[in-house]
């Protein structure tokens with residue numbers, strides 16, 4: 001018999017929040033300080049998903065090249081300083097997210113976030129958008145030695161939520177979410193079609209596409 005679903009784990013960027021405008025803003029503030037040209041929204045969108053250090057590396061590669069490791073590390077630090085100061089000025093929840101989280105929490109489900117975004121910026125963003133209180137646990141890209149597509153942060157999140165993988169549905173937007181959740185052994189992996197995926201969703205081993213985020217409430221029973 002299949003275990004009943006007791007928890008839902010969510011990816012953040014591209015799944016719950018359209019955050020790319022603020023990531024672009026922080027990237028361009030860094031580039032201006034370096035005397036480099038700005039990057040545009042579609043480029044930044046394609047750079048998101050592997051955490052802040054990779055995002056900055058891709059931004060630098062696209063605007064004149066990646067500097068030596070020390071200098072690149074300073075760029076990541078400066079980017080985070082700028083981004084963490086205001087990660088939500090132009091970021092919005094996708095349609096249906098606030099209502100659906102409220103309905104799931106009211107139904108007694110344990111909700112969690114597993115993102116590759118560093119924790120400090122993640123907590124500030126969730127707080128600014130008014131949904132921090134919905135989550136019983138949050139795991140960021142710097143919470144464990146590895147990030148998604150490793151299953152480690154997913155398993156860490158489930159541990160903090162006090163649920164087993166077979167009692168959990170994971171909702172994400174890209175190939176790292178599907179790989180990490182599958183490797184963690186969750187009951188079901190659902191994907192949203194509006195996020196920042198770099199590969200076609202139909203090529204990924206997920207269990208279904210949520211055409212509307214609100215459809216999630218109907219997809220949690222067997």
Ligand SMILES: O=C(O)COP(=O)(O)O
Nearest residue numbers: 013049050051115116117
């Ligand atoms: O790459 C990031 O910083 C965040 O990405 P995620 O929330 O989609 O995991």
Ligand SMILES: [Mg+2]
Nearest residue numbers: 011013014173
């Ligand atoms: Mg994502």
